[in-house]
Amino acid sequence: MELKGSTALITGASRGIGRAIALYLAELGAQVAVNYASSEDDAHEVVELIKNKGGRAVAIKADVADVQDVESMFGKVLNEFGDLHILVNNAGINRDGLLIRMKQEDWDAVLDTNLRGVYNCSKEAARIMIRKRRGKIINISSVVGVSGNAGQSNYAAAKAGIIGFSKAIARELAPRNIQVNVVAPGFIKTDMTDRLPERVKQEMLNQIPLGRYGKPNEVAYIVGFLASDKSQYITGQVIHVDGGMIM
Ligand code: NAD
Secondary structure, eight states, X not given: OOOTTOEXXXXXXXSHHHHXXXXXXXXXXOEEEEEESSXXXXXXXXXXXXXXXXXXXXXXXXXXXXXXXHHHHHHHHHHHHSXXXXXXXXXXXOOOBOGGGOOHHHHHHHHIIIIIHHHHHHHHXXXXXXXXXXXXXXXXXXXXXXXXXXXXXXXXXHHHHHHHHHHHHHHXXXXXXXXXXXXXXXXXXXXXXXXXXXXXXXXXXXXXXXXXXXXXXXXXXXXXHHHSGGGTTOOSOEEEESTTSOX
């Protein structure tokens, strides 16, 4: 599997799953744009790690929910690398709470970053990819978007929205040789899940047939495959990386 000659943009790549994806795509030979919202030092560390191994990478600050930020980010990617072949919509947040107590701002923040952000970035990427009749868009959803989860109605709505959105644009973009797929991780050990109370973590663990949490790398490997030309005949699919939580 090789990504030499490809350029990839990964949103929210300063840590966690996005960081693992950025490092793995670079290891496969891609030039990588590392998007971050605020963690500048972490993003530069990812870039340095890639450069130290002989790769090319650049860190780009942008809030994916902000359309002007996103337009400027895609401009910077084109300035730096001249093209874009792979977009990984990974940036995501959670603001958990039961429905009757959920604040409007928590609903809006999660939908804005997790769903509007995917729309903003996919639209910009599609404009570039359509001209070249080549591209891969990989959207990071969640098992929660398929099964739901009490206390995460905003997150589940956004993650389910990503699946419907991806299937719709997979159909739109298929005639232009652009493949759009979704990766739905289960419980992956990152900052996002480390914050959960021990009780919730244990409940999650009990639901995982493989009996352990996933690692960011285990999500990155399938993204690498979907970003490569080994997956040319796969589009509109949801691939679960969840230790068997969803069967
Ligand atoms: P994380 O909190 O460690 O990382 C999320 C990244 O997104 C951070 O770098 C953050 O700065 C960035 N980000 C947040 N808002 C942003 C914005 N508006 N613009 C640009 N970047 C922004 O989380 P993670 O666990 O690595 O999650 C990565 C993705 O995987 C998310 O979409 C998350 O919903 C999804 N996911 C995670 C798990 C899990 O168990 N960790 C499970 C299923 C899905």
